[in-house]
Amino acid sequence: NAGVTQTPKFQVLKTGQSMTLQCAQDMNHNSMYWYRQxxxxxxxxxxxxxxxxxxxxxxxxxxxxxxxxNKREFSLRLExxxxxxxxxxxxxSSEIVRxxxxxxxxxxxxxxx
Amino acid sequence: QKEVEQNSGPLSVPEGAIASLNxxxxxxxxxxxxxxxxxxxxxxxxxxxxxxxxxxxxGRFTAQLNKASQYVSLLIRDSQPSDSAxxxxxAHTGTASKLTFGTGTRLQVTL
Numbered sequence: 001n002a003g004v005t006q007t008p009k010f011q012v013l014k015t016g017q018s019m020t021l022q023c024a025q026d027m028n029h030n031s032m033y034w035y036r037q038x039x040x041x042x043x044x045x046x047x048x049x050x051x052x053x054x055x056x057x058x059x060x061x062x063x064x065x066x067x068x069x070n071k072r073e074f075s076l077r078l079e080x081x082x083x084x085x086x087x088x089x090x091x092x093s094s095e096i097v098r099x100x101x102x103x104x105x106x107x108x109x110x111x112x113x
Numbered sequence: 114q115k116e117v118e119q120n121s122g123p124l125s126v127p128e129g130a131i132a133s134l135n136x137x138x139x140x141x142x143x144x145x146x147x148x149x150x151x152x153x154x155x156x157x158x159x160x161x162x163x164x165x166x167x168x169x170x171x172g173r174f175t176a177q178l179n180k181a182s183q184y185v186s187l188l189i190r191d192s193q194p195s196d197s198a199x200x201x202x203x204a205h206t207g208t209a210s211k212l213t214f215g216t217g218t219r220l221q222v223t224l
Binding site for chain 2: 030031033035040043044045048050051056058059090092104105107
């Protein structure tokens with residue numbers, strides 16, 4: 001039972017490079033989320049997807065794009081990486097009922113130089 | 114204004130004392146509230162959730178919700194050094210399926 005799996009775990013990019021962070025869940029959850037975490041900033045919502053085929057902007061969407069490929073997978077793309085995007089990225093999934101917790105992946109530590 | 118606000122701390126309490134962590138939220142459409150614990154370098158893990166006004170107890174933890182005041186709190190009784198972590202408050206807006214976190218409160222339990 002893998003839960004939420006993120007790849008890669010670590011990545012170093014040069015400014016201007018692009019990359020896609022992958023996330024997959026095996027819990028049949030409808031909702032999926034991408035967060036970034038910076039020191040002292042908590043978890044800031046980048047994008048979320050309430051269900052397959054829908055995506056919405058969160059608090060800090062600029063510089064990112066997402067794709068809800070199917071119910072299991074939700075990817076985050078950086079088209080032109082900037083040093084300000086150096087962060088730890090977490091993917092999470094949950095159900096759309098009020099008492100269901102969100103399950104987190106192990107995080108991706110991204111450094112943009 | 115952030116949708117979920119927390120004092121960043123650190124909050125320092127002696128071992129065996131009660132730690133009180135507070136959170137306010139701005140979206141009255143928020144229906145459920147969660148407390149997560151995060152150790153350094155790790156993913157957040159759920160401690161408790163609450164969606165009805167009042168108190169909810171689970172072992173050493175008690176969550177409190179006051180929707181009129183838009184206030185959520187977490188009490189940790191008999192605090193242990195292993196409770197030292199960052200505690201994240203989250204609000205779930207059911208209609209939008211949006212889960213928003215506060216900045217977290219760092220708790221230090223001293224010997």
